[in-house]
Amino acid sequence: MEFSDNILNALPSVISIITAEDFIYIRGETSKQKSLRMVIDTMGEASAKAQDLKSIITTTAKFKESLHTLYVMKDQENKAIVGILKVGIKKLFIMDRIGRQHEIEPLCVLDFYVHESCQRSGYGKQLFEYMLTNEQVDNPCKLAFDRPSNKFRSFLKKYYNLENFIPQPNNFVVFDEYGLQDKPTNSRILNTPPNRRHSTPNEKTQTGIYHRHTRSLTPHHHYYPSSLINPSTFSTTTSSSSSSPPSGNDFTSVSSINHSAPPKEIYVQRKRELISQKEHGKQSLYGNNPIAWE
Template sequence: MAVNENGMTIVNGNQKRNPQLDDVITVMGEASALAQNLKQVITSPIRFFQTDQKMYIKSEGKLCLGILKIGRKNLFHRDLNGVIKEIQPMCVLDFYVHESVQRKGIGKELFEEMLRQETLRPEKLGYDRPSPKLLGFLKKYYNLQNYIPQNNNYVVYSQYFFDNRPTNVSQQQFAQQNHQQSQNPQLVNQQVQQQRVQPQQTPQKMDQLDQMMQQMSLDSKQQYQSYQKGKAQPPWATDQKQYQNMYQTTTGMMSAQIHKR
């Protein structure tokens, strides 16, 4: 079988079958069922091919050392309060390393290769009927141990329902800024200083102020024109000179404020 740089062969369930690969899957599937004391074989060519499952195979030369089969499943998970939630996690369906090469890190290599290829984290997986060895493996290397037993025998760890990664654009930008600052804090400080030096532009506020000043000027002119028309009014009417001074004073104040802005 063709292997990648890590000595792994990745087989998809929708690819064409061949007799040699069928033999490998058959023998390893039967050995896995025997090692886990399963009542029936869960990995076989018939159960694997023509599905959306995927299998990672570790081999050296003509020797197959271990297999790891995954596939997405639709599960109903019940929490401690009895609330049922429907989830669709990627699941580890079978995981077996041959007894002759156990405790040599091969299982860890298989599992890490799968995580890397699928861009997943261990707590985001479901585990179908995990053996005590697999539970111990997950506890030892990934500190996974808290879960609620389910009727379907799938183990979904509590961490599956908690995700601290950024979920929106602003959070992603914030995370990127933090990463950038940790990598080059001097550059980030320079950018912050440049942002502080740049003056804040408020064109909208300036436009509003200008409109307000123009309205005040117009009102003053209208008041003065009204006086000119009604200067024949009784003596108690405001003096013409007073109106003229008020108009000039208001106009001067507005001009000074606009110039200041």
């Protein structure tokens, strides 16, 4: 892609390395930073268009807030930018062929684009090899690739014999040669079931009652409306000297409710009673006053 001499002069060599430090402003944006911004935004947009991406993944705004490294290759004689290659370390969760999930932090190729007019001329191989040397990567199989295009996958197969991989939900490609199933010590296996204590329906403790399907303790000071309890059992929760029927605003402790259902079912029951009240006269659950339904 053609650029003016002023923009190309901002790149000191044939393959230049750009990081976020190159965009630190002291007294505003310099002319060199403006040139770099134009190169990154233009090439990033062209890369997204060539790969048919929904959004541009390489922009100056995103690049300045990251720890990524961008390699830019130019052709000074033809006044053109040949291509870009962006890499960075990311934490990934990858499944191997055995079915185990690994947490790894490899160096990832996040964007790789060579302009259409410069493809099939050896520029891509030269740019990629320069990155491997600078990042001290002996074999590209130790890299992860973010949504590589068909052309990029053909490139990896042609020059590095990398072809086989397991499709991942995060769309990253980690080839079998990475060795997850052969060398599990280079990553942390995450799908080992944790040693959790499951409580029984009515396992009593000194401070409360465990409910099914939960590990949280329901203390005695949690209260629910007394209308959820059978009125025939109310005498067991009130004083024997009281002969008057319970009022509408009485409350009783959850510890006196003789059931093993989790708290969620109590709220569901209350919600159903409120809906029933709404359908039959729109009366309040706690008295005879109408509810102001919205």
